[in-house]
Amino acid sequence: MCIRIEIEELEKNILSQYAALSKNTKGRLIKEESCHVRTEYQRDRDRIIHSKSFRRLKHKTQVFIAPEGDHYRTRLTHTLEVAQISRTLARALRLNEDLVEAIALGHDLGHTPFGHTGEKILNQLHPNGFHHNNQSLKVVDRLEHTESRKGLNLTYEVRDGILKHTGKEAPETLEGYIVRIADRIAYINHDIDDAIRANIIKMEELPKDCLNILGKYHGERINSMIVDVIKNSIGKDRIGMSEEIDYYTEKLRDFMFERVYLNKAAKGEEDKAKYIIEQLYQYYIKNFKKLPLEHIKLYKKNELKEDIICDYIAGMTDRYAINLFKELFVPKSWRKY
Structure with missing residues (x-):
């Protein structure tokens, strides 16, 4: 019996009834022979990690353009934080960790230089517009290539999760939903951390009711959000926060838009x-x-x-x-x- 089949059997026996089993994937754009060691989603994760597009994320802006400090997030560290939160949620909910990791690692491959600033200007310049989630899918489907293959030829479920990690369209898997919510948890909290480090905001300026409910410190807030998602999603065919935690999370996000994302000092360049x-x-x-x-x-x-x-x-x-x-x-x- 090959290792991949053993892992597929483990998934069947251990994972939730709502999990996307790797053996049930809808497949790839171009059919390939299966690996004897890795599941299909493991292969997708590995292809993304070894891609040039993934490596370039280390020199792409998250919020602060071309930051000099060593501790500011880049698009790569953001991606890793999303992947970590996604895996924590998937394990607790008995969903497919390999699938959420592959989606999370690939979700921002289409981001431009200078972060959302670059996305906005390309959207204005290009006759057909520009959106980074569409571009991320284009990267894995066409632009990333090796000597033997054009595109990464990823599975349907990973491609779906990458495309729908933002926007109005809902992902087809719960694993895709996990990445959507993990992305939000990650960027709200690490952007607060970076903004405080950059002296754009001070800790005491954060909405006090949000801190009372979610926690004063970075780790406390992330933990509150993750635990809430788990409590409100376990054993269900949907992923989401409670009304209370969602309200205060959104309030923090609104605060960040007002004080940081649209702040002239933060966005001076x-x-x-x-x-x-x-x-x-x-x-x-x-x-x-x-x-x-x-x-x-x-x-x-x-x-x-x-x-x-x-x-x-x-x-x-x-x-x-x-x-x-x-x-x-x-x-x-x-x-x-």
Whole structure:
């Protein structure tokens, strides 16, 4: 008996009736032979972790653009925190940990340089708009490639969870719902932590009723939210918070939008970031053939030029975009040797 089949049997015997069993996956876009050791969702997780797109997340903005301090979150550390919270919830609810981990690790692969600032400007520039969840799916389906394969060819359930981790469409699995709620728990709390570190807000300015219910400190608030989700979801075919905890969580989120996400001091470099992306976009519209050949080869001849340019810029890290802008638009010093 192969190890994968043993694990599939364990899933069947141990997991909740509402769990997405790996042996029942709806499959991949291109059929592949199963692995003898890993389940299908384990393979998806591994493909994401080993991808270039995943590695680039370490140099992409979470909230504060190009932060100098070592302790500020990046898009990569955010992703890891979402994965950790997702696994905790999945284990407690006896849902599929491998599936939630794969979705969580892949959910933000389509994020632009400079975080949501980059997303907003690309959404304005591109004729068809731009949304990072759609881009994350495009990354795993087409843009991430190896010598032997275009795209990561992930399972249906992982692709569904990545696409629907935000937006109006609901995920088809409870594991997908877990990542949606874990994403919210993670970013609200770690953004508070980073904002306090950056002196944008002070601990005593946080809504006191939220702290009384959820906890004063970072770990206490995360624990309160996680425990509440477990209590309100265990043995049920849905994932959610109680009305009380959801109310105070949303109130904290509203506070963060008012005081941090839309704060001029916190977002002081936003206009510069927008300008960089806009200039790069317009440059490649006029100089399309200057795009790397490796990137252009990913597309068919009749595909929109704007799509190809947008994909290229969205894949950049903050520092790559800044350095490319300097190379293209900032005069170099002339030296005589």
